[in-house]
Amino acid sequence: MPRETNAAKRARAIEVCERLNRRYGPVECFLDHVSPFRLVISVLLSAQTTDAQVNRVTPELFRRWPTPAALAAATPEQVAEVIHSLGFYKSKARHAVEAAQMIMSDFGGEVPHTMAELTKLPGVGRKTANIVLNVSFGIVEGIAVDTHVNRLAHRMKLSPKTHEAEPLKTEQDLLKILPHEYWRDVNHQWIQFCREICSAKAPKCGECPLVDICPSAPGK
Template sequence: MPRENLTQKRERAAEIEQRMFEHYGEGACSLDHVDPFTLTVAVILSAQCTDAAVNKVTPELFARFGTPEAMAAASIEDIEAIIHPLGFFRSKAKNLKACAQTVLAEFGGEVPRTMVDLQKLPGVGRKTANVVMCQAFRDPQGIAVDTHVFRIAHQLGFATRNDDTPEKVEAKLMKIYPQPDWLYINHQWVHFGREFCVARRPKCQECFLADICPSSGK
């Protein structure tokens, strides 16, 4: 099969994006939150655990420490006790407190609105910063590549074996998809990754992209 060129990838991506909209709309964020700070907290907590598990602990967490002021003043032990069912609870608790302190000390109590400043917050890397820029500020500066997006990009043939880091996959996707689509790709693909393109055994027989996916049935 001849290698697909960039123009062809873009055309296929446009068709995929249209179908994603038909199935998932703009892709609702499945992490419960009420503002940029609680979204940032929820995304930090979501590393290596399911969103459902995060949503189970955030009601109590936000009730007690739902603002930068409250979180910055909280004890690490109290935060750990609440988020304990999640993975990496020690480092996450430390990061949440330091993150809140940084928001207060460096950014006047407001979650910053640029990729550079967001990534100055402890616990916030490129993926989390991308989610906050898209979901909270509607200002896409990149594409959040998590485990789902990473896997699906390879399955769809938009990334190669050589693209072995989230950064490389993100760069490929940013060339293929127009910037307005960056807002929706992460959430739509996460839903898609849970429903059809699951890691273990993709449900290609039922998948609505099977006819335009190079990995279908493999």
């Protein structure tokens, strides 16, 4: 079988985005937040944890420590008591406090708004930075590739199978084939779609609006 061209992948990727945009339109961030600082901390806490679980602990977290200055003065042990229902809560508590301390010491109490500066914060990688830049500042430098986005990218064969375990490589594959105008909405629309239709264990291919263009659909 001849190798698929980038032009064919690009056409399929654009069609996925167009169909999901018609289905959902703009999708709000799934994490509750009222400021860039609270979004940074919420996304940091969401690693390997559902957004719903994070949304259950952040009201008390931000009631106690509503600002970078307040959280910077907390101890990781205090924060861990509040977020103990989350996976990896001890390391997340430490990173949350250290991130708040760096926001205070290095950035004047304001969340930075460049990729390079955001990824200096403890516990903040490129995925988190992409979400914060996009949602809080309207800056679109990349695509936040979480578990759901990664799954759809590979089921649609927009990224090589060898990159399936490396979300950062999957992101680079998507950035190469998708025009910039589509980057902004990929994360939230694809997450919504994967939660509704393209789940990990029991995808609803019979209800899927992408089944005719999906290389992984049954019978293909």
